[in-house]
Amino acid sequence: MLASAATPTPFFPLKSPNAQHSLPNFNTYLEVIPVRTRTKTKLSNPTPTLIFSYATKHHQYHCLNLISCSNRSVITRVSSDDGGGGAVDATPQHSKSPDIEEIEKPSPSFGDGYVALFVRMLGLDHDDLDREQAIVALWKYSLGGKKCIDAIMQFPGCINLTVNLLRSKSSSSCEAAAGLLRSISSVNLYRELVAESGAIEEITGLLSQPSLTPEVKEQSMCTLWNLSVDEKLRVKIANSDILPLLIKSLDDDDIKLKEAAGGVLANLALSQINHSIMVEAGVIQKLAKALTADLEGAKVLRKEARNALLELAKDEYYRILVIEEGLIPVPMIGASAYKSFKPGLYSWPSLPDGTEIKQTSKGPSKYGASEVLLGLNIDDKNVNIEETKMKAVVARSHQQFLARIGAIEIENGEKSQSGCLSEHRLTLLPWVDGVARLVLILELEDESAISRAAESIADASINEHIRVAFKEAGAIKHLVRLLGHNNDSVRLSATQALERLSISNHVCQIIEAEGIIDPLVNTLKHLQTSESLIEKSLNLLARILDPSKEMKSKFYDGSVNGSKKLSDATKNPEDSAVLTGNMSDKPISNVNAREDVLDTAFIARLVDILKNSSPNLQRKASSVLEFVTINDPSMDSIISVDIESGLAAVFQQKVLNDVDSDVEDQQPEKYVLEVEEAGLAISTASRLLTKLLDSPQFFQSINSTHFTKLLREILKSNVPLHYKDWVAASLVKLSSLSDSKLDSGNPINMEVTLYETIPRLIEKMKTSFSPDAKEAAVMELNRIIAEGMVDSTRAIASEGGIFPLVKLIEDGSEGAVEASLGILYNLSMDSENHSAIIAAGAVPALRRIVQLQRPQWPRALHVLRTLPT
Template sequence: MMASTFPLTQLSINLPFQHNKHEDTHMEVIRFIATKPRRRRRKPAVYCSTNHYHYHFNVFKPKSFSNPKVHTRVSAVGGGGGTIDANPQQSTPSDIGEKNHTSSTFGDSYVALFVRMLGLDHDPLDREQAIVALWKYSLGGKKCIDTIMQFHGCINLVVNLLTSESSSTSEAAAGLLRSVASVNLYRELVAECGAIEEICGLLCRPSLTAEVKEQSICTLWNLSVDENLRVKIANTDVLLLLIKSLDDEDVKVKEAAGGVLANLSLSHSNHNIMVEAGVIPKLAKLLKTAGEESKVIRKEARNALLELVKDEYYRILVIEEGVVPVPIIGTAAYKSFRPGLYSWPSLPDGTDIEQSSKGPSRFGASELLLGLNIDNRNVDIEEAKMSAILGRTRQQFLARIGAIELEDEKKSQSYFSKYQRLNLLPWMDGVARLVLILGLEDEVAIARAAESIANASINEHMRISFKEAGAIKHLVQLLGHNNDAVRLAVTCALERLSVSHSVRQIIEAEGVVSPLVNILKNSENAEILMEKTLGILAWILDPTKEMKAKFYYGPVNGSKKELDAASGLDASIEFTGRMAEMPRPKTNTRKEMLDSAVISRLVEILKTSSPNLQRKAASILEFVTVIDPSMDSITAMDIEAGLHAVFQHKVLEGSQWPEKYALEVEEAGLAISAASRLLTRLLDSQRFCQTINSTHFTKLLREILKSAIPLHNKDWVAACLVKLSSLSGPNLDLENPINMEVTLYETIPRLIVQMKSSLSPETREAAVVELNSIISEGVADSTRAIASEGGIYSLVKLIEEGSDRAVEAGLAILYSLSMDSENHSAIMAAGAVPVLRRIVLSQRPPWTRALRLLRNLPT
């Protein structure tokens, strides 16, 4: 995106000679100096002697030039992002001729006078008239600016006038700096003279006029074209002042502030500081609410946000503000749009609405408009459905008249390549347009729309919005597309949408399992496509979903309303007709998953794929064990080889340096946990138990239990080990190596984590009591395990703050730890001595144990 410079101030100038506008500008400056009366008591005339000629001036204060009529645009090339150079050929019309030598000499002599009048030794009123005259003269173009810049030190004098008590002086000084900063050659000089710092101080004034704000911020707008100056502006207090100016009452000030922020966003290094300063909510609000009279504000807000959404994290923040990135695909792609013609329309998500017993309206309005024949007494449609209807109506109307992307395509064609162009729309219109694109024929457009849906599905609100807008039906149908890019983008979108329970039900009901199974069977598909496919199936075929539905989605106190709400139905909707019941799955999911080809493919994934795919495949196989209690379909496959591959990850060999392999160890831990859960389920099958090498798997799991995988991944490993050991008969003896290792490497660390992080006093108390029970039973190395896991600090804190029962258990554990002199330094460093002394002095019930513990410590 190109950096933009703001046009020079537009002035209302009476030009008597239209054939030469440069000459007119010079003569106009002289004319208003010679004829304008004073505003206050007359002072002695100012004389200037140049080449032995004497000129007489009556200085004056002209009106503000904030409401111009003559439009002069200056842009520049170079500095940051490829701007256009401000030269006479670009900044003035093509019919401008060369200025004659006599006029140039005459005008230049007055410029020298005005520059001298800027000095501190002149009267403030004279300085005001001089800066105003120079500002007006600079609007003649680059040649006029070059003439002013011939005088060294001029910019320093102008910057000094920015903080003048006179608003007219400050406005003119800022306006002149704005003109000078529009030329590439002088931007750095303006910044070196302290213009940015002075403007920052100027904008901090509480009573600053809108005209001064506009000229000052426009100066920053032109300076921000230079990439180096962008960084300087963003790292000062100016950034906060610019963001504050977005709420200014004056439209011109808001436009200028938006322009500066748009230029600052062109430098990626500025993104972090801009986001932290809170620029995204402000720009998103302007983009959504700015009216037609402020197109510049909308344009600059959009340009800034388009730069920020290139970052994945910042894109999420933009979407959370209700703005959705939508690909610009070109108006030609919409020619394939064919709106459906319904005798009785349906909601965007495909829900049919039955007609009431009343006859149709006299003129067919109910069919022609929305198709919602609703009794006025019972109109109560949820907001998501109403937004889907409005968004669909707007976008289909624009597509029908061929105006859906005319303006957006024209604006963006110079900034982005064909496949990177984006627009930003309010979420209601953005969701509807993305769904509309899914129904077109252009494969590239469909793939980009599906990618945008995946990126926009960041929260429940957006996922429900896409469901209500009818995206699910299109996406499921596109899974059978013959274009690999389309299938990949669609699976990504469905995976993100599947996070929502209510949306997941609709996806399954649309028959998504069958096309996903077809993708799964084809081993030639790309790994990323397989990963997304397994991800969707893992969400839909969650083996615990039936249990979750009973506890989290079931009726409460016999109420049917809660169940309908959780299932995605709105129990409050009362049409005169009735909505069709929630669709059932179009295919038999259970039957398809028992296909031997599917199970064989899943086992193959366990053997050869990455931990992420292994985890999802193990979860799906666990679902198969639920629907096939005999497990004949799985035991017929070489499932042992798949489990063996999961339990022998190479990354576990380097797990003594967990910080180096943190991500790999985390992924491996998730895969191992899922495989352990699957193995535990398989051990319920008598046939499987007869064929499995239990000794081999016991050895593998014991090594995993001692490894550095996350603690929460060891719970199923421990459960599987216990179940494997029970195959040879029940053994409750703690001397059993398996029971002891489970205690040392899973139970004790888990209890210590509960003492450290739990917010419930009851949970912490139960943890310390159970820990004391383990030690009292004489488990070998249990005290060493507590010390190595950092449990001493948690015990001391619990003794200080816990209940009497927790204090007693904690003192017993700490006393056992004190029997080993290696723990003394850690106990004292944890602050145990003062706590124990307070217990002894207060003679609380366990004070005798506290006293014995104090005697063991070297105090």
């Protein structure tokens, strides 16, 4: 028997893994604790357990255990070599104390002796109690830092034995095994070895157990947190069954578990290849909820959720999903940039969007605070301020206060660095604060910051709610002001933001009221303006001057997301302030501003764009010129700038005339896109030409024969059918003005019918959901055939009209069946159409009509007799 005398307690000071989660102090020690002895052990045949007892210098049978700590876990993550986020180094980064110097010296009695013994005790030939004691001792020892982990990793089989213990039925063994893997994976050198041992697969199975304790879950997820730092392992983790478990853990009550899950997801988001599978799993909604939740002690969780969402938001489509969750990407420009902010000193306050507050009381308020505490003097019964306005006021006050005290962009008690380090950084803010912050940045002096803020406004303006919020926050007046900035990048970003905001009809009116037409016209007049700025400016100007906007406003001029116009309130005489109006209530003085568009120099610039620009710019220039034709009936200014040459250039698109190009065969997708853009430009220019032809003076000044030839070639080209309607209208109008008779012998009328009317009617038969529309189309088609137009039947067959005709015979109305049979009979006269008619299933349909003796059975019989049946 072993001696039972008490042994002195050995002392092992340990290193603190990190500053955040450290052991209580460096006096934490390892103590030899008595363990129940085995019964009747023979010394002649010593077991590993007895070897372990002798290793304690022949004292009583002991096992090393760590005295209880104040924390049940220690984070020992490391940063990856490639800069992966979400981890800290396992070795202390602070200055070394004498105790630490002593720790770093290897302990021969423990490191060289006991580690090897404990690793041996992990073997499958030991009972569960020995293995549990060994894994717990190794886990606690690994918390001492990198040198302790290196001592364990001198035995290569340790990892495999540890991974095997993840299957143990003992929660203590599972926790210790996962904790040891967590410590080992915190070192860059061993991370891949942990993954190769099958740890990811075993942890996946472990986390799938419903009865798993929170301690085991935390250690397992923190191991994945360390492993996900490696870019090669991220794909493996994201493609496993772990992802749904991680997302589910974001709803767990344990904050440590939430932090670990958020950290893994943040690391997975660093690899773009994982984005699609993460978004499809619903990670954006969960992370947004975690970021905006007001949880105590959730700073790490919010940081990891923000990092993950920012990585996902780098994709244009996923950024929209993030914004839809109520979060807006805001550029980090550095705290020093806000020093230039100069808040306005108002003699009387106003709302951010320009709403004025009128003072009605003759004397000051009772408390002398009317100018500051405006809300004290508003009668809620008479004045109704929308929620969006109230949030804009609160958010503006909040952001301005932070800017004044220099508290913006302060993290962990330190100001964020300015300059190149923050040049491309973003953060995520709730839309209320995000909108106000972006508007505040527009008031600064830093050109780079202003440009990035305007770009963020453009990206965030994805729906009516956000666009109205920017309007209420006062973004429009600052953006319009920036159109006159001397920096091209600032002007481009501001124009892009206004273009996105102008999608809203209501906001577009406010933009025009701010006087945007004049700076847009000046920008387009400038010959050195970049093509991208010309495109944005033209698009914005065309949207403001859209001739159909007045009709649209009759239907869409109502409230937008509850944004009703403020009405004047009847105030009590004691009240010192009332709301007198909103910018949306102000009459928009369009007349004087829109006269700038009628300037001859500006029109000449638009014609020059028609001659020398891309189809996209040609389309927008044609749209603005259409507004000129409506507002200048005399056409003097347009005729004087040679509009004819501009239109001719649009009608001669390179993609339609370049027959030798191999783009159609080698790059069919690119070819389709180019034809689509050309078709848009041609359609808009044809509509402009049609309206210009209303002026006899214009018709007499152009070469109508040349335009007729150009339009006829377009009508026969590969331009999509829905872009040929205005081309056909222009041809018909040119023909009528040329005193040509519109009969079947007229070549123009015939070509319009063959290349526009017949394809359009067949398309309606194929795609329309209305039986009446289909019947009208087929009857019109039958009328064209009855007139005996040359090649009309061939045009129907080439456009794929046989199949919809047979379909109408089967389920159309009586009139549609009659017309369809008439067309099929004419088509059957050409033997080349027989195979297509039979393939469309006409024979069974015709036989049913004959057998049922429907009113159309004689004609159906005639068609059957012409077919080879």
